[in-house]
Amino acid sequence: MIAISIKLEGVENLDRKLRRIELNSAKKIVRKGVRTGAKVIQMAEKQNAESVVGGDMGSLLAKHTIIKAAKRQMRGSFGVSVMLRPNVEEFVHTTADGQKHYIPNAIEYGHAAPGDAGGEKTVPAMSFVRKAQDENKQKALDTTDRQIARDLEIEWSKR
Secondary structure (H helix, E strand, O other): OOEEEEEEOOOHHHHHHHOOOOHHHHHHHHHHHHHHHHHHHHHHHHHHHHHHHOHHHHHHHHHOEEEEEOOOOOOOOEEEEEEEOOOOHHHEEEOOOOOEEEHHHHHHHOEEOOOOOOOOEEEOOOOHHHHHHHHHHHHHHHHHHHHHHHHHHHHHHHO
16 A cells, blocks of 8 residues: 655644643644645645556546545654555456456556566556655645644634
């Protein structure tokens, strides 16, 4: 499964400010900010799938790119993952001898020619996920910061 995880941690200054408001409101604000930042990566990944991969597979990859809450979160951290929807049958190719191959991995990392399993990678990698993260990482962080600051100002003005 291809996924990019975003985790916000170690922000002492933000933590002090969040303690001045209710815990549930603070968690909601930070969770919304992290999710908003992840949407930047998600949109870039969808665009890359359609432009880099292209065709029916590109639009299928774009259609099934989702944001999901991180499975395991420690106290004081908020995380989400930009990933492909799991268990999509169109992403699994079954060969005549019963082997199953996950197509998005073959696209992201390249693969050997059909019928040459384990051979030299003859089809080059079309990295639509890594490219999206590398090119939009700072933009996603800035978006997260702005969203958290905006929501904190709104929350503080209520008090």
